[in-house]
Amino acid sequence: MTKWGWTPWTIFYFTTPGVLSLVAVHQPPVLAAALGQDTIMPCELQLSHDENMTGTPVLYWHYMQQGDNNKKLWKPTEPYEGRVQLVDDNRESLDKSIVLKEVQWADSGMYECKLTVSTQRKGSHREKGNQTSLVVHDSLLFNPTDRNTSLLSCEVNVTQNAGFALTVLHNGSRLRSVNSAAGGNVSPQLFVTLSETIAVKAGGKYECQLHLKEDLIMKSVFHNNSTVAVEVEYPEPWLLYVALLLVPITVLLCLATVMLIRR
Known part of the structure; x- marks a missing residue:
């Protein structure tokens, strides 16, 4: 490539239909949910402007914790049966978020949204998100x-x-x-x-x-709203201490002077 050799390739890359076609699944990395409450677990299918669907996306939500590969949110398996529903019931919708009802401590963990997608350019293929860590409080x-x-x-x-x-x-x-x-x-x-x-x-x-x-x-x-007593610190009364010490010293000096005079 010469110095200017990149220019025609760049123009070709950005102008040729389908080169920038994109099919992606987006989900948040972390989701905090309140114990006993319902929470929405986002999952969105995104398509570039030049990519068209040729079939209905098939949704899968998996619990990714090691040793629990058989637990699925969609279609729900135990212990999610009766606790999961789609946010949008339209099968053609690109919003594949789900509502997890009555969140439990055991629901904490990593979840992945997967979709089987059919498009004109890529045909039928599987797309998945970057996983969501569900934490509970x-x-x-x-x-x-x-x-x-x-x-x-x-x-x-x-x-x-x-x-x-x-x-x-x-x-x-x-x-x-x-x-x-x-x-x-x-x-x-x-x-x-x-x-x-x-x-x-x-x-x-x-x-x-x-x-x-x-x-x-x-x-x-x-x-x-209560009034709390404030402790006030006063300086040490050094002058008073000095004055108290001078009294016996003065008395002793007076007695010593009287005794000297009498001699």
């Missing part, structure tokens, strides 16, 4: 501790090793925890308990936030 509990009302405790159960973290704020400023821990769990494969305990030092708005990486998942607010 429970409700936040943010209240004074039972033993000490001057301490606030924030606690939540989350999928283990998913990247969840707690942050506690007071009037918008982050507080340092007096006790931070990933507590016990029912099973190593289900969930862990995250907890943060902070000292209540003043009135105002206290907020506990649950983050997944950089994303805010949920928050709980506690308003402290």
Whole structure:
């Protein structure tokens, strides 16, 4: 290739019909779901403008955890039977997202959306997404501790090793925890308990936030309307100490002077 040899090839590449034809399945890398609630698991088939479907896409949703290859969300197998439905019932729709009902701890894991697609240019073939990691969290509990009302405790159960973290704020400023821990769990494969305990030092708005990486998942607010006594530190009364020491010294000097005079 000469220096200018790329130009005609580039023009040919971008102008020839079908060269840029694209069939792809898109799904999010991570999805956080609330325990016991319904969640939408996105999956979208995308086609380039010059690619046409010649048949109805066939959808497959697989649970990708090692040792559980037989678990499918669509068509649902146990334990998903009765808990999964399509967001769009139109078979010709490119939106292949599904609704997973009543999310459970055991639903945590990696899922893959697959489609059997027939197009004019590529014929019948299989396309799949980049997989979605489903992580689960429970409700936040943010209240004074039972033993000490001057301490606030924030606690939540989350999928283990998913990247969840707690942050506690007071009037918008982050507080340092007096006790931070990933507590016990029912099973190593289900969930862990995250907890943060902070000292209540003043009135105002206290907020506990649950983050997944950089994303805010949920928050709980506690308003402290009580007036908390403020400890005032006074400087050491050094002048008073000096004055108290001078009194006996002065008395001793006076006695010594009187004794010298009498001699």
